[in-house]
Amino acid sequence: xxxxxxxxxxxxxxxxxxxxxxxxxxxxxxxxxxxxxxxxxxxxxxxxxxxxxxxxxxxxxxxxxxxxxxxxxxxxxxxxxxxxxxxxxxxxxxxxxxxxxxxxxxxxxxxxxxxxxxxxxxxxxxxxxxxxxxxxxxxxxxxxxxxxxxxxxxxxxxxxxxxxxxxxxxxxxxxxxxxxxxxxxxxxxxxxxxxxxxxxxxxxxxxxxxxxxxxxxxxxxxxxxxxxxxxxxxxxxxxxxxxxxxxxxxxxxxxxxxxxxxxxxxxxxxxxxxxxxxxxxxxxxxxxxxxxxxxxxxxxxxxx
Amino acid sequence: xxxxxxxxxxxxxxxxxxxxxxxxxxxxxxxxxxxxxxxxxxxxxxxxxxxxxxxxxxxxxxxxxxxxxxxxxxxxxxxxxxxxxxxxxxxxxxxxxxxxxxxxxxxxxxxxxxxxxxxxxxxxxxxxxxxxxxxxxxxxxxxxxxxxxxxxxxxxxxxxxxxxxxxxxxxxxxxxxxxxxxxxxxxxxxxxxxxxxxxxxxxxxxxxxxxxxxxxxxxxxxxxxxxxx
Amino acid sequence: xxxxxxxxxxxxxxxxxxxxxxxxxxxxxxxxxxxxxxxxxxxxxxxxxxxxxxxxxxxxxxxxxxxxxxxxxxxxxxxxxxxxxxxxxxxxxxxxxxxxxxxxxxxxxxxxxxxxxxxxxxxxxxxxxxxxxxxxxxxxxxxxxxxxxxxxxxxxxxxxxxxxxxxxxxxxxxxxxxxxxxxxxxxxxxxxxxxxxxxxxxxxxxxxxxxxxxxxxxxxxxxxxxxxxxxxxxxxxxxxxxxxxxxxxxx
Numbered sequence: 001x002x003x004x005x006x007x008x009x010x011x012x013x014x015x016x017x018x019x020x021x022x023x024x025x026x027x028x029x030x031x032x033x034x035x036x037x038x039x040x041x042x043x044x045x046x047x048x049x050x051x052x053x054x055x056x057x058x059x060x061x062x063x064x065x066x067x068x069x070x071x072x073x074x075x076x077x078x079x080x081x082x083x084x085x086x087x088x089x090x091x092x093x094x095x096x097x098x099x100x101x102x103x104x105x106x107x108x109x110x111x112x113x114x115x116x117x118x119x120x121x122x123x124x125x126x127x128x129x130x131x132x133x134x135x136x137x138x139x140x141x142x143x144x145x146x147x148x149x150x151x152x153x154x155x156x157x158x159x160x161x162x163x164x165x166x167x168x169x170x171x172x173x174x175x176x177x178x179x180x181x182x183x184x185x186x187x188x189x190x191x192x193x194x195x196x197x198x199x200x201x202x203x204x205x206x207x208x209x210x211x212x213x214x215x216x217x218x219x220x221x222x223x224x225x226x227x228x229x230x231x232x233x234x235x236x237x238x239x240x241x242x243x244x245x246x247x248x249x250x251x252x253x254x255x256x257x258x259x260x261x262x263x264x265x266x267x268x269x270x271x272x273x274x275x276x277x278x279x280x281x282x283x284x285x286x287x288x289x290x291x292x293x294x295x296x297x298x299x300x301x302x303x304x
Numbered sequence: 305x306x307x308x309x310x311x312x313x314x315x316x317x318x319x320x321x322x323x324x325x326x327x328x329x330x331x332x333x334x335x336x337x338x339x340x341x342x343x344x345x346x347x348x349x350x351x352x353x354x355x356x357x358x359x360x361x362x363x364x365x366x367x368x369x370x371x372x373x374x375x376x377x378x379x380x381x382x383x384x385x386x387x388x389x390x391x392x393x394x395x396x397x398x399x400x401x402x403x404x405x406x407x408x409x410x411x412x413x414x415x416x417x418x419x420x421x422x423x424x425x426x427x428x429x430x431x432x433x434x435x436x437x438x439x440x441x442x443x444x445x446x447x448x449x450x451x452x453x454x455x456x457x458x459x460x461x462x463x464x465x466x467x468x469x470x471x472x473x474x475x476x477x478x479x480x481x482x483x484x485x486x487x488x489x490x491x492x493x494x495x496x497x498x499x500x501x502x503x504x505x506x507x508x509x510x511x512x513x514x515x516x517x518x519x520x521x522x523x524x525x526x527x528x529x530x531x532x533x
Numbered sequence: 534x535x536x537x538x539x540x541x542x543x544x545x546x547x548x549x550x551x552x553x554x555x556x557x558x559x560x561x562x563x564x565x566x567x568x569x570x571x572x573x574x575x576x577x578x579x580x581x582x583x584x585x586x587x588x589x590x591x592x593x594x595x596x597x598x599x600x601x602x603x604x605x606x607x608x609x610x611x612x613x614x615x616x617x618x619x620x621x622x623x624x625x626x627x628x629x630x631x632x633x634x635x636x637x638x639x640x641x642x643x644x645x646x647x648x649x650x651x652x653x654x655x656x657x658x659x660x661x662x663x664x665x666x667x668x669x670x671x672x673x674x675x676x677x678x679x680x681x682x683x684x685x686x687x688x689x690x691x692x693x694x695x696x697x698x699x700x701x702x703x704x705x706x707x708x709x710x711x712x713x714x715x716x717x718x719x720x721x722x723x724x725x726x727x728x729x730x731x732x733x734x735x736x737x738x739x740x741x742x743x744x745x746x747x748x749x750x751x752x753x754x755x756x757x758x759x760x761x762x763x764x765x766x767x768x769x770x771x772x773x774x775x776x777x778x779x780x781x782x783x784x
Contacts, residue, residue, distance in 0.1 A: 031394075044482065044492075055319040055493070089401065092482045094735045095381070101536070101738070102385040104400065121738050153638050159735040164548055171550040178638030180722040181732065184482060186495040193498060194619065195634040196641065215498045370709075370755035371748050372716035375727050379748075382740045386536070473609035480720060487612060501623045504615045508608045515607035 025079075028106050028236070028243040033079050038072060041091040041105035041235075045186045047209030049129070049232070050110040053273040059088050060109075063267040067128050067251065067260075068109035068234055074250035092184055094159030097121055100235045107247070108235040111206055113161045116298040123244055124233035126251040126294040128260075130286040130303050131203040132226035133162050136189075136211060139221045141198050146175065146225070155180040155188045155197035162201045165228055185210060192220075199223075203230050205281060212277045229300040231290070248296070255291045312499040313506050316489075324489030325510075331406055331485065332472045338411035339471070340464060343418025348448065350423055361419070368416035374477055380409040381481055402483045406475070414471050421463050425456030462526040469518050473511060486510065542739045543746065554733050555746075561729025562750055564639070568646050568725060569712045575651025576658050576711065583655065584662025585688060598659065605656035610717050613653055617645035618721040639723060646718035654711050661703045665696035698769045705762040709755060726750060 025033055032038045042060035043050040049064040076084045089105050096112060099105050100122045111131075114124040135154070137143040146169070156163035158181035170177050180197055182188035189210045191197040200207070204222060211220045236243055254260050261283075266272075268281045286303045295302060313320075349361035368376070384405050388398030400408070429452050437447035457464075476487040484492065487507055494503035543555040552560065587598035605613070622630035636644065669692060677687035719728035730747035734740045 055316060055323075090482060094731070095481070097738055098382050098734075098740050102382060103389070103398065104385050151637075153641065158732070164736060167548045168550060178641075180638065180642075181724075181728075182722075183480065183720075186492070190495050190498075190500070194500065194623070195631065367748075367752070370713075371751045372713040372727055374716040374719065375730070375744065375747055375751070378727070378731060378734075379744050382744075469607075473607075476609040476611045477717070479611060487609070491615075500619045504612065504620050508612050508616060511609055511612055512604070512607045516603055519603075519607065 026242060027240040029075070029079065029240075029246070031103070032075065032084070032106065033081070036081070036083075037085040037087050038075060038107065039087050039089060039105045040068060040072070041096055041099060041108035041110070042088050043092075043110035044090050045184055045210075046111040046206060047213060048267040048272050048279060049206075051209075060090075061273065062109075063263060064109040064111065064128065064232070064234065066263050066266075067254065068107055070254050071107065071125065071234065071247045071250045074246050074253075078246050092159070093157045094183075096235065097159075100237060103237065106237065106243075110234075111203060111232055112235050113203070113230040114233045114296060114298045115161060118235075119238075119298050121238060123236045123238050123240065124296045124298070125236060125244070125247045126255070126296050127231040127233050127290045127303075128251065129205065129232040130284060130290060131205045131230045131232065133165055133201060133228040133230060134204040134207060134226055135199040135201045135223045136192065136207040136220050137199040137223070138192065138195075138219055140219070143199055143221075143223070145223075146173070146227075149175065149177055149199055151176045152198045153178045153180065153196070154199045154201060155182050155191040156201040157182050157185055157188050160202070161228070161230060162203065166201045169227070189214070201227075205279075208279055208281060212279055213275065229286070229303050231298070231300070231303055233296055248294070252294050255294050260291055308502055309499060310502055312493065312497055312502050316493040319493065320486065320489045323484055324486035327403070327484060327488075328472070328475050328486040331403070331410065331475050331478075332468065334407055335410035335414055335475075336468045336471055338407070339414035339418045340422075342411060342415035343420075344422045344453065346415055346419035347422035347426055350419065351426060365416045365419055368413055369420075373413060373474055374480060376413050377406075377409055377477060377480065380412070381405055384408055402478075402481065406478050406481075406483065410471065410475065414467070417467055418464065421460050421467060422456060425460035426452055428459055429455050458529065461529065462522050465522045465525070466519070469515050469522070472518075473515060476511070536741070538742070539737075539739055540742055542733075542737050542742055545737075547733070548736045554737065554743075557733060558726065558729050558746055558750065561724055561726040561747075562754070564643075564723060565712065565715050565725040565727075566754075568643060568650065568718060568723065569708075569715045571647040572650035572654060572715070573708060573711055575647065576654035576707075578655075579652065580655035580658025581662050583659035585666070585693075587659065587663045588666045588692075589684070598663075602656045602659050605652055606660075610649070610653050610714055611720060614645060614649040614717060614721050617649045618642070621645070642718065642721050642723040645721060646715070646723050650711060650715055650718070653714070654707060657707055657710070658704070661700045661707065662696065665700035666692050668699060669695055695771060698771050701762070701766050701769060705759065705766070708758055708762070712754060712758070713751070 042065065044052050044060065046062070046064070048062050050060045050062040053061045072084070072086055076082055089099070091099055091105065091108060091110070096105075096108050096110065097118065100108055111129075112118075112124075114127060118124075135143075135149075143149060154166065154177050156166050156179065163179065163181060166177075166179055169175065170179065180188075180191060182191060185202060185206055188197075188200050188202065192200045193214065202210075204226070207222050211217050211222065214220065234247070236247060254263075264283055268279050268283070271278045290303060346361045346365060349357045350365070352358050352361075384400045385398050388394070388400055392398060433451055433455075434447055437451045442450070475485055478485050479487050479491065482488065490503045490507040494500045543558075544553050546552070547554045547557045549557075583598045583601050586594040587602075589595065622633040624630075625633070634641070673691055673695070674687055677691040678684075682690065715725055716727035718725055719731070724732065726747055730743045733743040737743070
């Protein structure tokens with residue numbers, strides 16, 4: 001009896017599997033299948049999304065990395081490759097989009113804003129975080145609004161939506177600020193720390209992470225005004241429907257099952273490596289809405 | 305700001321040297337070897353009487369020598385995956401890791417400089433020796449391999465090594481790609497621990513000690529070769 | 534290849550809302566030339582002084598000159614720029630350090646870039662000047678002294694006028710190196726030509742168009758400098774003298 005059940009199960013499994021095998025793999029999935037490797041793009045200092053928890057680590061940890069691990073599992077299942085190798089490449093704000101576009105990486109797991117402009121180059125998974133563009137400044141420099149920054153030197157990270165907004169606002173509002181493009185978030189924060197720049201414009205959640213990890217967190221203040229809504233998603237190659245389907249199904253499952261809440265708590269409400277600092281950022285109503293109705297829309301209005 | 309904490313160097317020693325310096329030295333050694341080989345071939349092409357060999361080689365060397373290394377680094381970082389796709393016939397660009405990408409960039413860039421040195425080296429060999437080679441019945445490759453190149457290489461060795469010291473210093477520019485070479489490791493520690501002064505001064509000292517030490521060795525070698533000649 | 538070519542991008546308005554991308558590249562070129570020119574002045578002045586003292590009979594001066602050259606030649610340019618930009622303001626008295634940091638852009642990047650590039654290049658110029666002076670026959674120096682000239686007069690009227698003329702060709706290639714090396718200043722925030730191309734690449738994603746344009750501009754600058762210097766070289770050439778061969782390449 002048991003034997004019979006087993007054989008039926010096997011038969012069903014075989015039948016179920018056949019269409020998938022028969023269906024010709026294309027694009028990224030085909031590339032992954034053939035090379036036996038999926039290439040993940042990671043960040044080195046996007047706390048707590050994707051960052052190195054210790055010196056010399058070659059693999060980042062974080063909220064986005066955990067979500068991507070679920071996507072990788074779904075790809076393993078889809079391709080029936082339980083031993084699929086995962087290779088990690090560290091990307092920067094400036095290199096991540098060209099590297100997705102030229103195929104160096106298949107999935108970028110970090111803190112990348114999803115917007116309409118970028119959707120011409122790349123595709124995004126379901127949004128997993130919603131943040132806003134703000135600035136951080138030293139309390140001692142007495143900055144309370146954008147107007148206070150008139151004529152001052154400010155910094156933002158090269159290749160981000162934030163520096164783009166900053167450059168445009170500088171002209172539009174005639175602020176006369178000097179804008180330094182920094183190579184990465186750590187370098188940008190350093191500019192404020194050493195007094196080279198007065199303020200650093202970046203997604204508020206990243207600023208919170210940098211401040212919390214700095215030598216003197218009490219010295220800094222994050223501006224109260226939010227200048228834009230920035231939904232985060234993992235980037236994927238453009239026009240790859242099959243790959244996107246697997247990735248979105250995996251994130252959808254993660255959200256609807258509620259597993260995402262545990263992940264969120266782990267990175268935003270509990271102590272995180274390397275120094276056991278707690279960011280203490282409760283889930284925003286915007287993010288709650290997105291998790292209830294997953295979307296990869298680039299339209300900021302969808303999140304308000 | 306007198307409160308410097310030099311113990312940060314000791315704390316990050318393993319990371320700086322096992323990770324960073326290993327990358328820097330491996331990249332230097334491999335690009336020096338690759339650059340010399342490719343540079344020698346380019347020099348031979350430039351000295352060829354066939355225009356279709358000498359012109360492309362001249363164009364390549366002049367192009368590489370007129371643009372900044374940083375621009376070349378950016379070029380290849382984005383271009384190499386496409387070249388890989390073209391070479392392998394793949395429809396999508398091929399993933400090339402940080403090390404491979406830097407290796408290809410520095411080899412192709414430095415080849416232009418090594419080729420100028422090797423060209424001078426080859427030209428320093430009296431033409432009579434080449435004719436003697438042909439007279440003995442050797443073909444072009446045999447003449448080059450057994451007569452010209454060994455001498456050219458020996459005569460130019462000090463200059464080739466001096467160029468390699470410059471290459472060693474130039475590898476620090478991979479910093480712009482956030483790669484963890486020695487300077488990359490030092491600046492990551494500097495930014496994380498807020499120990500800029502200590503780490504950058506230390507990096508300068510380390511680069512100085514290695515470059516200066518090597519240049520002293522090159523000088524000794526130069527004297528030795530001068531005696532042989 | 535799944536790459537969207539768009540050569541019209543150069544005429545599109547850049548992110549600052551004022552200039553086109555082509556205009557941004559040209560402004561980058563202007564900074565490249567400006568920073569190179571200022572650094573060249575420093576390099577020529579200090580490089581000459583150091584080069585000259587290395588040929589004097591005074592052992593201490595020679596040692597000092599040699600130490601200077603070795604110091605600036607054996608530390609990567611990028612590290613030197615970091616020392617001027619990040620380290621200097623922290624090790625000078627606090628008031629001065631804060632004043633340095635409070636400088637507005639682009640001067641906050643420009644000044645350390647000029648100092649760093651200038652001193653880095655001065656070590657290389659010093660090497661050329663020394664070689665140029667030493668390439669002159671010893672008899673010239675002796676003849677000068679025999680005429681009753683003091684040592685400074687021997688340099689001023691006999692040695693230097695000859696030495697500079699014969700080291701002009703190597704100085705041309707040092708000028709080219711300097712222009713190329715100035716791209717390293719992008720690491721301390723100066724938006725010179727390479728940085729402008731990079732900014733264009735980041736905002737427009739048109740990687741290859743941006744870098745192609747920058748490459749062409751560098752080649753054109755290269756050709757102009759080489760040809761102008763060739764004319765100068767022809768006018769000032771000393772019959773019977775060819776430049777000294779100083780070992781070692783560079784970029």
